[in-house]
Amino acid sequence: MFNTDIGIDLGTASVLVYIKGKGVVLKEPSVVAIDRDTDKIKAVGEEARLMIGRTPGNIVAVRPLKQGVISDYSVTEQMIRYFIQKAVGKRSYKKPRICVCIPSGATEVETKAVQDAAFQAGAREVFVVEEPLAAAIGAGIEIKKPCGNMIVDIGGGTTDIAVISLGGTVVSTSVKVAGDDFDEAIVRYMRKKHNLLIGERTAEEIKIGIGTCYNKSENQKMEVRGRNLVTGLPKTIEVTSEETEEALRDVTTSIIDAVHRVLEQTPPELAADIAVRGIVLTGGGCLLNGLDELIEAKTGINTMTAEDPMTAVAIGTGQYLEYIDEENSEKLK
Structure with a gap:
């Protein structure tokens, strides 16, 4: 209880926190809502995600991670601190050992930024593991x-x-x-083919609902609402899974x-x-x-x-600390 090992899957789209003995205890979007006038954080995670595209001018919802690496250091540090406190609680505990996963192509500077952010968020020791290695451990x-x-x-x-x-x-x-590019490809396709402007969240709903990248015999359909680029008025159209295959082909x-x-x-x-x-x-x-x-x-x-692809990296990141402990104890023998 007082010597917590935490694994953090610091993803572009979502952050997952794994605690030894408990499994994945938290999964939230990696989105932070900031008040531009005061530079204060208004919301983090799911609460902030719901604000995307729906905020007044002074509040902006940002993703502090771009393509797997930190793009806004101070916001990322506050986000990690928030998620650790939410997962572990604010009780007085010995500072945890934290393992964070990074993309396999991350540079030394990007890796150092992740380590520093974890230390600032309250880690005793910080380990980094490449995502594919963590994914392999998590997939069993x-x-x-x-x-x-x-x-x-x-x-x-x-x-x-x-x-x-x-x-x-x-x-x-x-x-x-990756996943964000699937969404962007759908947005581009809808604009080009149907003269319809849709947002990120609508594109994601299409991807999850009827999105496919391999031709299937059954052709699913879905109603999509957006803004007509010609008239400027709201419009509803029907989109098929066959169209999503075409939209996602390049990605x-x-x-x-x-x-x-x-x-x-x-x-x-x-x-x-x-x-x-x-x-x-x-x-x-x-x-x-x-x-x-x-x-x-x-x-x-x-x-x-993998059996649970969404949490495999988070589980593997947490279990990597056990793997390191095993390796060290074998060396001492």
């Missing part, structure tokens, strides 16, 4: 074994792809194309190209393991309908989604 993969495992972690801002063996990353890449192609690049760089022995063991998908972005089938069709390798 035995990472210590000398065999290749391929992880594709599709978050909100980045897609991290890695081949893992013997507890480390052999080949990895991080592309700044999904970028992810598949990145998977191909990693496979091309993978040593032959590990590539043989991946052909047998398959590709594991994690992250909220992998829940896009048909994505696993599309990757399987394009690579010829069995592709499966």
